[in-house]
Amino acid sequence: MLKHHTVEAWTDQGCLNELYRYAPGPADCTVRHSHDEYQFCLSLNFPGQYFYRGAYIPVPSGALSVIHPGELHSAHDPCARDRVAAYRVLQVPVALLEELTSQMGICGQRAPFFTAVTTDGDLVRLFGAYHRGSQSDAPGLQREDALRELLSRWLARHSDVGIARDLLAAPRSVSRARDYLMAHLGCNVSTAMLAEVSELTPYRLHRLFERAYGLPPHRYLLRARLERAKRLLAAGVRPVQVANDLGFADQSHFGRHFRRWTGISPGCYTGRAAKTF
Secondary structure (H helix, E strand, O other): OOOOOEEEEEEEOOEEEEEEEEOOEOOOEOOOEOOOOEEEEEEOOOOEEEEEOOEEEEEOOOOEEEEOOOOOEEEEOOOOEOOOEEEEEEEEOHHHHHHHHHHOOEOOOOOOOEOOEEOOHHHHHHHHHHHHHOOOOOOHHHHHHHHHHHHHHHHHHHEOOOEOOOOOOOHHHHHHHHHHHHHOOOOOOOHHHHHHHHOOOHHHHHHHHHHHHOOOHHHHHHHHHHHHHHHHHHOOOOHHHHHHHOOOOOHHHHHHHHHHHHOOOHHHHOOHHHHHO
């Protein structure tokens, strides 16, 4: 049983990510304070509340909340903690959100204002997936796509902005991005690289790429790597070399994805099992 409060902190794409775990104990609160950035929080397993803008705002267990830059607030436990209370926190620079709103064609160049609390299940899933992935050895393109998908959906559903809906297809631009991915399967491809190749904003590229190919760029890249891996393994290339040539973090990382994709390990694929494909 956890006896002391703990926090893990790491950075990703200019954002500060934190995982708080509060030990069981009497109800507590923080001093009033503010942040220079947007604070997005997921309450994993325990309710909470903020004193914010002159009122107490309840945050149910499993809900998401937003504190805006410069806003004085304090966090309160509504009752004693009878278990470890865990929270995932994402702090996003104002400039990053302003850049995203511009890419989305949002009316007016200003920082958006969000609904304080939401129980939107889709956003909860996206938040958890991004936050956990940002702690892992996930490729940079995957983390970039996950953060952009999370924030763009949050903006579209739970903020006061008006979004331009005109996302006309740009097949040549998107196909250039796809061709670039296929020519650089072993490289650490970034969203910025694909945006430059396609001459699209990262947001529009993500939307149009998924519309054209059925997958966002990072998942398309993973699928292409695994398909190429099968051919290399069938040709007798050792799994450790395949992992290195195709840009996986290490052989273990490659093995996990390959088993998920084919149901067997790379080592088995190079033997008799390869004849079934």
